[in-house]
Amino acid sequence: MKQNTKSECAGCLPQSYTDTGRxxxxxxxxxxxxxxxxxxxxxxPHIEVGAAGYVRKEMQxxxxxxxxxxxxxxxxxxxxxxxxxGRGRFLGKRxxxxxxxxxxxxxxxxxxxxxxxxRIVPFDARLEFGRLGIRNGRGTxxxxxxxxxxxxxxxxxxxxxRERCVKEMVALERVESKKGVGVAAExxxxxxxxxxxxxxxxxxxxxxxxx
Numbered sequence: 001m002k003q004n005t006k007s008e009c010a011g012c013l014p015q016s017y018t019d020t021g022r023x024x025x026x027x028x029x030x031x032x033x034x035x036x037x038x039x040x041x042x043x044x045p046h047i048e049v050g051a052a053g054y055v056r057k058e059m060q061x062x063x064x065x066x067x068x069x070x071x072x073x074x075x076x077x078x079x080x081x082x083x084x085x086g087r088g089r090f091l092g093k094r095x096x097x098x099x100x101x102x103x104x105x106x107x108x109x110x111x112x113x114x115x116x117x118x119r120i121v122p123f124d125a126r127l128e129f130g131r132l133g134i135r136n137g138r139g140t141x142x143x144x145x146x147x148x149x150x151x152x153x154x155x156x157x158x159x160x161x162r163e164r165c166v167k168e169m170v171a172l173e174r175v176e177s178k179k180g181v182g183v184a185a186e187x188x189x190x191x192x193x194x195x196x197x198x199x200x201x202x203x204x205x206x207x208x209x210x211x
Contacts, residue, residue: 014070017102021073021148023134023141024052024062025094030081031172035097035123036165037078039173040181043188045076045100048166048204050118052076052100055189057111062140064112067105073148074100074114077129085123094134096127098162099155108197120165121158166203 043055053063080090098120
Protein backbone atom coordinates (compact mmCIF):
# COMPACT_ATOMS: atom_id res chain seq x y z
CA MET A 1 0.00 0.00 0.00
CA LYS A 2 1.41 3.37 -0.97
CA GLN A 3 1.67 6.10 1.59
CA ASN A 4 -0.61 9.13 1.50
CA THR A 5 1.42 11.78 3.28
CA LYS A 6 1.86 15.53 3.45
CA SER A 7 5.37 15.11 4.75
CA GLU A 8 8.44 16.68 3.21
CA CYS A 9 10.07 13.37 4.12
CA ALA A 10 7.83 11.16 1.99
CA GLY A 11 10.88 9.43 0.58
CA CYS A 12 11.85 8.07 3.96
CA LEU A 13 8.54 6.21 4.39
CA PRO A 14 8.14 2.54 3.39
CA GLN A 15 5.97 1.72 0.39
CA SER A 16 4.72 -1.55 1.88
CA TYR A 17 4.31 -3.07 5.33
CA THR A 18 5.32 -6.32 6.97
CA ASP A 19 3.38 -8.33 9.53
CA THR A 20 5.59 -7.14 12.36
CA GLY A 21 4.96 -4.66 15.14
CA ARG A 22 6.04 -2.80 18.23
CA UNK A 23 4.56 -1.57 21.50
CA UNK A 24 3.41 1.94 22.33
CA UNK A 25 2.53 2.76 25.92
CA UNK A 26 0.02 5.27 27.26
CA UNK A 27 -1.13 6.42 30.70
CA UNK A 28 -4.21 4.65 32.08
CA UNK A 29 -7.00 6.55 33.86
CA UNK A 30 -7.14 5.04 37.35
CA UNK A 31 -10.87 5.62 37.75
CA UNK A 32 -11.81 3.06 35.09
CA UNK A 33 -11.55 -0.72 34.91
CA UNK A 34 -11.39 -0.33 31.13
CA UNK A 35 -8.08 0.49 29.40
CA UNK A 36 -8.82 4.15 28.65
CA UNK A 37 -6.20 6.88 28.57
CA UNK A 38 -5.97 9.49 31.32
CA UNK A 39 -8.08 11.96 29.37
CA UNK A 40 -7.52 14.73 31.91
CA UNK A 41 -4.04 15.36 30.59
CA UNK A 42 -3.59 13.03 27.61
CA UNK A 43 -5.03 12.92 24.11
CA UNK A 44 -3.16 9.89 22.80
CA PRO A 45 -3.79 7.29 21.60
CA HIS A 46 -6.75 9.03 20.02
CA ILE A 47 -8.89 5.90 19.76
CA GLU A 48 -11.90 8.00 18.72
CA VAL A 49 -10.44 8.26 15.22
CA GLY A 50 -8.12 5.24 15.25
CA ALA A 51 -4.89 7.18 15.53
CA ALA A 52 -1.77 7.77 17.59
CA GLY A 53 -0.03 11.14 17.57
CA TYR A 54 -3.00 13.00 16.08
CA VAL A 55 -3.81 15.77 18.56
CA ARG A 56 -0.57 16.19 20.47
CA LYS A 57 3.11 15.51 20.03
CA GLU A 58 3.33 13.50 23.27
CA MET A 59 4.10 10.31 21.32
CA GLN A 60 5.95 12.07 18.52
CA UNK A 61 9.38 10.41 18.65
CA UNK A 62 7.85 6.94 18.89
CA UNK A 63 5.25 7.54 16.18
CA UNK A 64 7.82 9.03 13.82
CA UNK A 65 10.06 6.01 14.32
CA UNK A 66 7.13 3.66 13.69
CA UNK A 67 6.08 5.50 10.54
CA UNK A 68 9.60 5.24 9.11
CA UNK A 69 9.66 1.49 9.76
CA UNK A 70 7.91 -1.16 7.69
CA UNK A 71 5.98 -2.46 10.70
CA UNK A 72 2.22 -2.73 10.29
CA UNK A 73 1.06 -3.06 13.90
CA UNK A 74 1.31 -0.60 16.76
CA UNK A 75 0.40 -2.55 19.88
CA UNK A 76 -1.10 -0.33 22.57
CA UNK A 77 0.02 -1.04 26.12
CA UNK A 78 -0.57 0.44 29.55
CA UNK A 79 0.00 -0.21 33.22
CA UNK A 80 -3.30 -0.86 35.01
CA UNK A 81 -3.89 1.77 37.69
CA UNK A 82 -7.36 0.65 38.76
CA UNK A 83 -7.68 -1.21 42.06
CA UNK A 84 -10.78 -3.19 41.04
CA UNK A 85 -9.70 -4.49 37.63
CA GLY A 86 -9.23 -8.24 37.66
CA ARG A 87 -10.54 -8.25 41.25
CA GLY A 88 -7.47 -6.32 42.24
CA ARG A 89 -5.01 -8.70 40.61
CA PHE A 90 -4.20 -6.39 37.69
CA LEU A 91 -3.15 -3.31 39.64
CA GLY A 92 0.36 -2.21 38.73
CA LYS A 93 0.79 -4.75 35.94
CA ARG A 94 1.37 -3.85 32.30
CA UNK A 95 -0.86 -5.22 29.55
CA UNK A 96 -1.27 -5.19 25.80
CA UNK A 97 -4.78 -3.80 25.30
CA UNK A 98 -5.12 -3.58 21.53
CA UNK A 99 -3.51 -2.40 18.33
CA UNK A 100 -3.62 0.00 15.43
CA UNK A 101 -3.13 -1.76 12.10
CA UNK A 102 -1.52 0.95 10.02
CA UNK A 103 -3.27 2.23 6.93
CA UNK A 104 -1.17 5.37 6.50
CA UNK A 105 1.09 7.89 8.17
CA UNK A 106 0.49 11.59 7.56
CA UNK A 107 1.28 14.96 9.12
CA UNK A 108 -2.08 16.77 9.20
CA UNK A 109 -1.01 19.12 12.00
CA UNK A 110 2.67 19.34 11.27
CA UNK A 111 3.61 16.28 13.30
CA UNK A 112 3.57 12.55 12.61
CA UNK A 113 0.31 10.65 12.95
CA UNK A 114 -0.44 6.99 12.28
CA UNK A 115 -3.99 6.12 11.24
CA UNK A 116 -5.38 2.64 10.92
CA UNK A 117 -7.86 -0.03 11.85
CA UNK A 118 -8.06 -0.10 15.62
CA ARG A 119 -9.07 -2.78 18.10
CA ILE A 120 -9.23 -2.29 21.88
CA VAL A 121 -9.73 -5.20 24.30
CA PRO A 122 -10.19 -5.46 28.08
CA PHE A 123 -7.39 -6.04 30.53
CA ASP A 124 -6.80 -9.78 30.27
CA ALA A 125 -4.38 -12.01 32.16
CA ARG A 126 -3.32 -13.65 28.90
CA LEU A 127 -2.08 -10.29 27.62
CA GLU A 128 -0.12 -9.34 30.74
CA PHE A 129 3.52 -8.62 29.94
CA GLY A 130 4.83 -11.39 32.19
CA ARG A 131 2.56 -13.98 30.57
CA LEU A 132 3.74 -12.80 27.16
CA GLY A 133 7.38 -13.10 28.18
CA ILE A 134 7.94 -9.34 27.97
CA ARG A 135 10.08 -7.56 30.50
CA ASN A 136 7.85 -5.25 32.52
CA GLY A 137 9.32 -1.95 31.38
CA ARG A 138 8.16 1.11 29.46
CA GLY A 139 10.66 0.76 26.63
CA THR A 140 9.58 -0.14 23.11
CA UNK A 141 9.33 -3.86 22.42
CA UNK A 142 9.51 -5.05 18.82
CA UNK A 143 7.96 -8.27 17.54
CA UNK A 144 9.00 -10.39 14.59
CA UNK A 145 6.37 -11.91 12.30
CA UNK A 146 5.88 -15.05 14.37
CA UNK A 147 5.33 -13.21 17.66
CA UNK A 148 3.19 -10.57 15.95
CA UNK A 149 0.81 -13.13 14.47
CA UNK A 150 0.59 -14.97 17.78
CA UNK A 151 -0.21 -11.75 19.62
CA UNK A 152 -2.81 -10.76 17.02
CA UNK A 153 -4.52 -14.13 17.44
CA UNK A 154 -4.78 -13.59 21.20
CA UNK A 155 -6.13 -10.05 20.83
CA UNK A 156 -8.60 -10.92 18.08
CA UNK A 157 -10.03 -13.72 20.22
CA UNK A 158 -11.25 -11.10 22.71
CA UNK A 159 -14.19 -8.73 22.41
CA UNK A 160 -13.48 -5.38 20.79
CA UNK A 161 -14.49 -2.78 23.42
CA ARG A 162 -13.43 0.39 21.62
CA GLU A 163 -16.98 1.75 21.63
CA ARG A 164 -17.35 0.97 25.35
CA CYS A 165 -14.09 2.76 26.05
CA VAL A 166 -15.15 5.90 24.20
CA LYS A 167 -18.51 5.91 26.01
CA GLU A 168 -16.66 5.43 29.30
CA MET A 169 -14.35 8.36 28.58
CA VAL A 170 -17.25 10.65 27.68
CA ALA A 171 -19.13 9.74 30.88
CA LEU A 172 -16.05 10.16 33.08
CA GLU A 173 -15.15 13.43 31.39
CA ARG A 174 -18.51 14.82 32.50
CA VAL A 175 -17.77 13.77 36.07
CA GLU A 176 -14.32 15.34 36.00
CA SER A 177 -15.64 18.51 34.38
CA LYS A 178 -18.09 18.99 37.25
CA LYS A 179 -15.08 18.95 39.54
CA GLY A 180 -13.53 21.73 37.49
CA VAL A 181 -11.03 19.42 35.83
CA GLY A 182 -10.27 20.21 32.19
CA VAL A 183 -10.59 17.58 29.48
CA ALA A 184 -7.73 17.42 27.00
CA ALA A 185 -9.59 16.03 23.99
CA GLU A 186 -12.44 18.54 24.16
CA UNK A 187 -9.97 21.43 24.41
CA UNK A 188 -7.57 20.42 21.72
CA UNK A 189 -8.97 18.09 19.07
CA UNK A 190 -10.75 20.86 17.12
CA UNK A 191 -8.97 22.90 14.46
CA UNK A 192 -8.40 26.67 14.58
CA UNK A 193 -11.94 27.26 13.30
CA UNK A 194 -13.43 25.12 16.06
CA UNK A 195 -14.28 22.27 13.71
CA UNK A 196 -13.41 18.59 13.79
CA UNK A 197 -11.13 17.72 10.89
CA UNK A 198 -12.07 14.03 11.13
CA UNK A 199 -15.72 14.26 12.11
CA UNK A 200 -16.71 11.50 9.68
CA UNK A 201 -14.22 9.16 11.32
CA UNK A 202 -14.73 10.21 14.94
CA UNK A 203 -16.51 7.62 17.09
CA UNK A 204 -16.99 10.19 19.87
CA UNK A 205 -19.10 12.39 17.58
CA UNK A 206 -20.97 9.40 16.17
CA UNK A 207 -21.99 8.20 19.63
CA UNK A 208 -23.06 11.74 20.57
CA UNK A 209 -25.19 11.98 17.43
CA UNK A 210 -23.22 14.99 16.17
CA UNK A 211 -22.36 15.73 12.54
